[in-house]
Amino acid sequence: PEKATILETPGSGVALFDYDNDGWLDIYLLNGSTLAALKGREPAPRAMLLRNNHDGTFTDVTAKAGVANERWGFGVAVGDYDNDGWPDIYVSNYGKNRLYHNNHDGTFTDVAEKAGVSLGSWSTGPTWGDYDRDGLLDLFVPGYVQFDADHPPVAGQAGIPLSACQYRGVNFSMCGPRGLPGETNHLFHNNGDGTFTDVSQKAGVANSQRFYGLASVFVDADDDGWVDLAVANDSVPRYLYRNLHDGTFEDVSYLSGFALTNEGLAQASMGIAVGDYNRDGKVDFLITTFSDDYKTLYRNDGGNNFSDVTFRAGLGGPTIPFLGWGAGFLDFDNDGLPDIFVANGHVYPSVDQRDWGTTWAQRPQLFRNLDGTKFQEVPPATGSGLADVIPARGAAFGDLFNDGHIDVVLNNMDSPPTLLRNVVKNSNHWITFKLVGGAKSPRDAIGAQIFLTSGGARQRGDVFSGGSYASSSDLRLHFGLGAATKVEKVEIHWPSGKREEIVVPGVDRILTVVEGQGVVEK
Secondary structure, X not given: OOOOOHHHOOOOOEEEEOOOOOOOOEEEEOOOOOHHHHOOOOOOOOOEEEEEOOOOOEEEOHHXXXXXXXXXXXXXXEXXXXXXXXXXXXXXXXXXXXXXXXXXXXXXXXXXXXXXXXXXXXXXXXEEEXXXXXXXXXXXXXXXXXXXXXXXXXXXXXXXOHHHHEEOOEEOOOOOOOOOOEOOOEEEEEOOOOOEEEOHHHHOOOOOOOOOEEEEEEEOOOOOOOOEEEEEEOOOOOEEEEEOOOOOEEEOHHHHOOOOOOOOOOOOOOEEEEEOOOOOOOOEEEEEOOOXXXXXXXXXXXXXXXXXXXXXXOOHHHHOOOOEEEEEEEOOOOOOOOEEEEEEEOOOHHHHHOOOOOOOEEOOEEEEEOOOOOEEEOOOOOOOHHHOOEOEEEEEEEOOOOOOOOEEEEEEOOOOOEEEOOOOOOOOEEEEEEEEOOOOOOOOOOOOEEEEEEOOEEEEEEOOOEOEOOOEOOOOEEEEEEOOOOOOEEEEEOOOOOEEEEOOOOOOOEEEEEOOOEEEOO
């Protein structure tokens, strides 16, 4: 059905994480809602937690776990905020948000009110990261639009321009985000006692311009050992905040080249992928955008300078017809080069009735990294997951079957979710690391980096929470090794600032590494 309001449009995220610490990734799917359910006239929607049974099947444990949410869910980020070794879940909603504390027994308790992070407006894709390096994960929550469900925006009324409710010159009942008031962003500092303090204004990340945030990620973009903050904003420039090491951030969005495209245009940014695609040791970004626009690849040139290399990399033309949401860098064929996956789907169902060269449901796209500079789209073979035409939104990435291949879970609009199992057959090797932080790092090592040298190439992996579109992927770091059967060097940069070289006992395995102790038995 046509979407009457913008609330019904962005859709929900998905998280892949091991909630019960059994070594296997579980799946948490958020769910949207309806205006009738918001007013109590229909049953509330349920999020879903699916426990991995280790045999290719999953069991719905939502009720027992107590994570049904039953609100209009948008974003999810997983992080162990109290450093007890068990992953907790932050859920962004329209309305009050949830912080599900992991009780270590398969159940969760919502402590958002007590912790001071419930908010109550419209929140989107959150991210956990230790911005002040005190060893505790802090929380960033972007806001989208100020939306009153009792009085949805109408074209030409209450100062809403007609253009805010048009696409390609055609009038739609859905208005926004342009022309609507934006919501504020929030940075919550972890006090270490189960509570958080809102430091958005002091830190300089409150979004005084009222841009429309959809996705965010804490990652060290300038390699100074402190996580920076990237935010994807819809229809307006993007944010890149540089960490100044004193509890504040400098807005380097324009200075860095990250805010706009090569042509100096703002895009409708939906999602952020993070990875080092050219293996130069610096973290790069891919931004997903609206249809009739390319999905932008930013090469990190160092010193807070980013270059839009989309067309040079071969990603311009193939991405223009699609409307992208969730995305990630993942080495799907284990050749040692990070590839790109993008989940696609339109926001206007009625595009199917028009000759606009686009559709409501769209197939996802996988781009193979050829040589660290160029990408080539993997053809959507009939019967494969890449040929699935779906209105996708959230996307999360991880090795669901512990077989050394990265899989994808998509959360779709008005349709069941999609699990894309990686069935690539080749003889390439791989290695995966689960990092456990020490006393001065977050326990789940969010913010850590691994630099791995194998077969003459040096790869970088970052542990981050959030990103994609409103989703949270496996915190374990996976590296394809190609034909190499040994790893020459592994250097870990821990969030505490400590650097550690570890010896790897072999390949084609999942290793647990504890800060200061090296590889330990699971």
